[in-house]
Amino acid sequence: MTLLYKSLSRRVLLTSAAMKRRITTDARQILVSPPLKSIDFPDIWTSSSFPDYSFITTSYDTPQTATVIDGRAIAEEITSGITSEVRRMKNSTGNVPGLALIMVGQGRDSQTYVRKKLGACEEAGIQSKISTLPENCTEDQVLNALSCFHEDPSIHGILVQLPLPQHLDEGKILNSVHLEKDVDGFHPINMGNLAMWGREPLFLPCTPKGCIELLIRSGVEISGKKAVVIGRSNIVGLPMSLLLQRHHAIVSVVHAFTRNPEQITREADIVVAAAGVPNLVRGSWLKPGAVVLDVGTNPVKDPSCEYGHRLIGDVCYEEASRVASAITPVPGGVGPVTVAMLLLNTLESAKRAYNFT
Amino acid sequence: MTLLYKSLSRRVLLTSAAMKRRITTDARQILVSPPLKSIDFPDIWTSSSFPDYSFITTSYDTPQTATVIDGRAIAEEITSGITSEVRRMKNSTGNVPGLALIMVGQGRDSQTYVRKKLGACEEAGIQSKISTLPENCTEDQVLNALSCFHEDPSIHGILVQLPLPQHLDEGKILNSVHLEKDVDGFHPINMGNLAMWGREPLFLPCTPKGCIELLIRSGVEISGKKAVVIGRSNIVGLPMSLLLQRHHAIVSVVHAFTRNPEQITREADIVVAAAGVPNLVRGSWLKPGAVVLDVGTNPVKDPSCEYGHRLIGDVCYEEASRVASAITPVPGGVGPVTVAMLLLNTLESAKRAYNFT
Numbered sequence: 001m002t003l004l005y006k007s008l009s010r011r012v013l014l015t016s017a018a019m020k021r022r023i024t025t026d027a028r029q030i031l032v033s034p035p036l037k038s039i040d041f042p043d044i045w046t047s048s049s050f051p052d053y054s055f056i057t058t059s060y061d062t063p064q065t066a067t068v069i070d071g072r073a074i075a076e077e078i079t080s081g082i083t084s085e086v087r088r089m090k091n092s093t094g095n096v097p098g099l100a101l102i103m104v105g106q107g108r109d110s111q112t113y114v115r116k117k118l119g120a121c122e123e124a125g126i127q128s129k130i131s132t133l134p135e136n137c138t139e140d141q142v143l144n145a146l147s148c149f150h151e152d153p154s155i156h157g158i159l160v161q162l163p164l165p166q167h168l169d170e171g172k173i174l175n176s177v178h179l180e181k182d183v184d185g186f187h188p189i190n191m192g193n194l195a196m197w198g199r200e201p202l203f204l205p206c207t208p209k210g211c212i213e214l215l216i217r218s219g220v221e222i223s224g225k226k227a228v229v230i231g232r233s234n235i236v237g238l239p240m241s242l243l244l245q246r247h248h249a250i251v252s253v254v255h256a257f258t259r260n261p262e263q264i265t266r267e268a269d270i271v272v273a274a275a276g277v278p279n280l281v282r283g284s285w286l287k288p289g290a291v292v293l294d295v296g297t298n299p300v301k302d303p304s305c306e307y308g309h310r311l312i313g314d315v316c317y318e319e320a321s322r323v324a325s326a327i328t329p330v331p332g333g334v335g336p337v338t339v340a341m342l343l344l345n346t347l348e349s350a351k352r353a354y355n356f357t
Numbered sequence: 358m359t360l361l362y363k364s365l366s367r368r369v370l371l372t373s374a375a376m377k378r379r380i381t382t383d384a385r386q387i388l389v390s391p392p393l394k395s396i397d398f399p400d401i402w403t404s405s406s407f408p409d410y411s412f413i414t415t416s417y418d419t420p421q422t423a424t425v426i427d428g429r430a431i432a433e434e435i436t437s438g439i440t441s442e443v444r445r446m447k448n449s450t451g452n453v454p455g456l457a458l459i460m461v462g463q464g465r466d467s468q469t470y471v472r473k474k475l476g477a478c479e480e481a482g483i484q485s486k487i488s489t490l491p492e493n494c495t496e497d498q499v500l501n502a503l504s505c506f507h508e509d510p511s512i513h514g515i516l517v518q519l520p521l522p523q524h525l526d527e528g529k530i531l532n533s534v535h536l537e538k539d540v541d542g543f544h545p546i547n548m549g550n551l552a553m554w555g556r557e558p559l560f561l562p563c564t565p566k567g568c569i570e571l572l573i574r575s576g577v578e579i580s581g582k583k584a585v586v587i588g589r590s591n592i593v594g595l596p597m598s599l600l601l602q603r604h605h606a607i608v609s610v611v612h613a614f615t616r617n618p619e620q621i622t623r624e625a626d627i628v629v630a631a632a633g634v635p636n637l638v639r640g641s642w643l644k645p646g647a648v649v650l651d652v653g654t655n656p657v658k659d660p661s662c663e664y665g666h667r668l669i670g671d672v673c674y675e676e677a678s679r680v681a682s683a684i685t686p687v688p689g690g691v692g693p694v695t696v697a698m699l700l701l702n703t704l705e706s707a708k709r710a711y712n713f714t
Contacts (some may be wrong), residue, residue, distance in 0.1 A: 030438035030701060032573050036603050037557045081387035188553060192545030195552050195599065196591045199459075199528055200394045209390070216389050224572070224614045232602065242552065245589065246393050248500060248614040249433060250621060257581045257605040258391060264583075264607060311548045 005214065012073035043232065044332075045277045061062050061121065066292070066324040069218050072302040072328055075336035078213070079124055084345050086125040089347075089356055097350030098127040099183065100149040101141065101295050101343070103161045104168065105135035108307075109299070110161045117159070120339045126132055127154065135165055142173055150178050156353050157183030157346035173277045180352070185346040186235060195242045205239040210337035212271060218326055220291050228268035230254045230261065230314065231275035236295055240272050261285070271324075273314035283319030292320055292327040399618045400589065400613040402634045423649070423681040426575050434691035435570070436481055439700050443482040446704075446713055447559040454707030455484040456540065456699070459499065461517045461525065462492035465664075466656070467518045474516070478694045483703055484511060492522055499530050507535050513710050514540030514703035519592065537709070540702040542566075543592060552599045565597040567694035568629055568650050569604065575649050575683055577627065580605035585625035585669065587611045588632035589616065592653055597629050618642070628681075630671035640676030648685040649677055652691050 014265040019207070059326045090096050099121055103114050114130065121128040129152075131145040149158045158181045164170050175187045184191055185205035206209045215222055227249040231237035237253060249270065254261045256275075265271055265285040274295035286292065298316030313330030321327050328334050351357065447453050452674065456478055460471050471487065478485040486509075488502040499517070506515045515538045521527050531543045540564035541545055550556040572579055582604040589596040595609060601608045611618045613632075621640040622628055630638045631652035643649065653671030670687030680685050685691050708714065 028442065030435055030442065035569050036551075036558065036561075036600075037555065038554050039604065041605070078387055085385065085387065155702055188556060190549070190550030192547070192549030193554050194393075195548050196395065196545060197589065197595070198397055198591070199394065203391075212527050213388055213390050224616050232554065234555070238552055238554070243393075245610060247396065248398070248612070248648050250611065250615050252609045252610055253602060254607065255605070256374055258607050259581050 007249075041163050043275075045256045045275055046282065062322045064321040065078055066321040066327040067218075068321075069214055069293075069326050069328045069333060071214065071333040073338045074217055075213060075340040078337070078340040079120065079343060081105060082126075082340070083124045085347055088355070089350065090125070093354050093356055095350070095354055096125055096152075097346045098129065098152075098155040099157045099159065099346045100147050100152070100155045101128065101130045101159050102133070102149075102162060103130065104137060104142065104164055110163075114161055116339055118341060121346075124343050124347075126163075126343055133147045136167075139168055139173065142357070143176055144263060146173070146176055150181065153353075155181065156252075156286060156299050156349035157181055159184050159340075159342065164227055181349060182236075183349055185239065185345070191239065191242075194239055194246070195208055197246075203349070204243065204341075205235060206289060206341035206345065207236045207274075207334060207338045208240040208243045209270065209345075210334060210341045211295070212247065213341070214293060214328065214334070214337055215270065215291065218291070220326070224265055224269065225249050225269040226253045226256055227264045227270040227272065229270070230265065230273045230281065231295075233274065233276075236274040237272075240274065240295075244270070244272075271315075275314050277314055278314040279314070280314050281315040281320065283316065283323045286320055286323040288323055289325040290323070291325045293334055294328050297335060298329060362419040363428040367700075370418070378507060388517055389521045398614075400632075402613045402632055402637065410493045419679045423678040425678075425686045426571055426650075426683050426690060428571065428685055428690040428693045430572055431571060432697040435694070436477065439483075439697070439704055440481045442704055446707065446711070447482070450711050450713055452483050452511075452707070452711055453482055454514070454703045455486065455509075455512040456516065456703045457509070457512045458485065458487045458518060459490070459502050459506075460487060461490045461494060461499065461521055466521075467490070471518055472694055474699060477700055478703075481700050481704075483700055486512065493524075496525055496530065499525060500533055503530070507538065510710075512538065513706035514538055514699075516541050516699065538706065540706060541592075541700060542596065542702070546561050548591075548596065548599070550648055550689045551596055551603070554603075556605075556685070560609040560706070561600065561698075562592060562596040563698035563702065564593045564631075564652060564684040564691060565600045566702075567691060567698045568597060569600055569696055570698070571650060571685065572627065572648065575648070577683070579627065582606050582626040583624055584608045584627040584629065585611055585622045587622065589640065590631065590633075593631040595631075597631065597652075601627070601629075628672075632671050634671055635669050636671070636673040638672040638677065640673065641678045641679040643677055645680055647680070649681045651687050653687050654687060654692060 086096055088352055101114055118128050124271035133141055139145060149155045158177055160173055176189060179187055179189055179202060183203050185201060185203040190201040190203055193201040227244045229237050229241045232253050232255045241251045241253045252264055254264055263283045267285050268290055270291050272293045278298040278300060292315055294315040297311045299309040302310040302314050311331050443453055458471055460467055473487050490498055506512045515534055517530055519528045528691050532545060536544055536559055537544055540560055542558060542560040545558055547558040550558040584601045585596050586598045589610050598608045609621055611621055619642045623644050625647055627648050629650045633653060635655035649672055651670035651672040652666045655668050656666040659667040668688050
């Protein structure tokens, strides 16, 4: 066996963790590589994940120069196209697309999102059904709800509102959504086909699909550009990075284990922030002229607001809008387009089901 | 609709292609984003993909400082562990693992690889079967061969030797390999589970799995390090980038549409070259002290060699070995470990089949 401990440069150091793995390897374990799930540490962004910002590098005297990417207006235009298509479908086949939502528990965020999705369906003429289950429901209850919707021919898309309570196996539940109704695109087959060259998933996950649409509608060239995705969740960061790669961007994914996220982000032409950390991305993280899509929706207390809180993004808008060339606001940026993409995926699924073009 | 054409910085320009898409969008096409497969341009590395190297930046007077990662020795050690496990399995259950290979046509490279794999199976005590089909065979013939091996309980792994002739639908054929025998790990479900946090594929693709093992055995820390994967094939580049991310590297994938591959690669602590372009990665592409894994095996004419050609890698070894801290040679680096991983995947599959631990 060849060991390189001594000869490695200081840049690539042997850690004590690696040593430990080596030491604890038993005779029957042929590899020293650990199983994947065993190293899926949670991404916890701590202050050590990013530099001290007690000083602010962007002067607020600088005017805001970034064009605001108006997600609401773009979503309205898309929804209007969907509404026409739903009408055409109804006139031609007598059927409309149907979306089913499964909501477990009464989380306020989930309720808000579900209400928005139901409202958008109604606006577009898409039928919707909802199954609400108590917070302490069993996995079987969720799977039963799924089964009902699988068998229901008027339902073309099924969405399980995330996050699920911890006692439920999210992976198992999402894997059980039938591929042809998986309008969220979270099934591993959809994800694999998104990742692989020459393949095409049945559904693209809604947020990344919306982000690409926002970029293209804003005239942003993706091919050959450096893109940084901040965060690597299965529902946003991962599919976003895969989709940007399919569009020929050179993508780096920044996560909580990245030692110099600011430096890496500052090289990007396109920044997608989806870490779930309010104001993580400061002005100093951005290359002048970068395009910034802010996927974060973090509630912060604000007694002056209706529900006692307001939503802010992962990007410090005040600073970023003075450095970027274009930026999505929160709210009113990525969010509305994500909902529009859910409607569109449901429409596309119904078109497939009725063989309607 | 919000358009940003005018306000975008020069860094992010609206291309004529984007304009064209916009213009040709018909009324029923709600999005301006193109379908994914339509933009899967082939990665053709041309001289414009990388700078002119008429001058060589690395002085050959500099001594070779990189430690050579001895893939053959590591593969032998792994294979020896596999052999012991196969023996233990045989003694305990009376069965040995079985691997089936499907080879279409008589490509010299394919023949060489298949011979190596069969030889390695024999050495480890793994049973192997091979189905050879003529170059002009039909898709059904390949699928029939697959079916036979699916039904054969003595076979625990099936490998379709790639590349397949152009008239065969590679995607369809690879999708038909049953998941529990997909020892190459090329099925989209395997790929999706590799990409997704908290999931684990049944099989890791052999080359990336071998590369991680080489890194860990060489004492190279992966977590938090910058890694660059050059090339984005479904069989190496893509799963390599996904696997490095699961190990918490910050990964960038360099492809033929990358305008400054040299600059991006020079930032990496770990470089995996898998573009299939001989000597693409020069000394000047590397940060001093980087660790370099060369997956390329490109035949170049050499009348002095037995078959009139010899294999060289994607990395200019002469130069890189003067800059890197560790490097795999070609041949004798990644190749042997890839074959060992195929044996290991087959063993693991057989253990699952016989419920043997």
